[in-house]
Amino acid sequence: MRPSNRRAAAGVLSLVALAGLAAPALAERAADPGQETVPAPSGSTCWTTVEGSRVVAHCHNPYPETDLVRLHTECERWWDLDADGAPVEVGPAQTVRLTDRCWKEVRAAWVSHHRM
Incomplete structure (x- = not known):
């Protein structure tokens, strides 16, 4: 060997x-x-779309527990303020639409989840 x-x-x-x-x-x-x-699976499924300076996220919660979602947007330009949206409750079998924008280009956008 x-x-x-x-x-x-x-x-x-x-x-x-x-x-x-x-x-x-x-x-x-x-x-x-x-x-x-x-723990049982929970949380919304979210789809985020960026078009130019606008961000749209759709979140659907297929589970029986309420989910708390929040849209975060990071802008490309240093002078363009990043934003953390207000928390939104997504109840069982509900879909919500979250929107935000930058003055110019969007660098990144994501949705955070918190169990209630």
């Missing part, structure tokens, strides 16, 4: 040994009844 193959085989065997040592601890932690369960 070539030296590089021996090193690779030794690395694989050590990873397998570590996984074998960690498996009982992970199984024990998963069986702990006091451990929190994985």
Whole structure:
């Protein structure tokens, strides 16, 4: 066996040994009844469109919990103020439209989410 193959085989065997040592601890932690369960999926799905100096975001919430969304706009020019829009509640099965603009070009736009 070539030296590089021996090193690779030794690395694989050590990873397998570590996984074998960690498996009982992970199984024990998963069986702990006091451990929190994985939260249900939540949050709106948002589509952001930039056309020239205008930004439009549509957010739809398919989940039963209300989502709080906020549009953030970063302008290209140094003298053009960046903006963080007001938070908007998106209820279950609702769609909202968020808008903003820069004086000139838009560098970036994104939507942040907060659970209520």
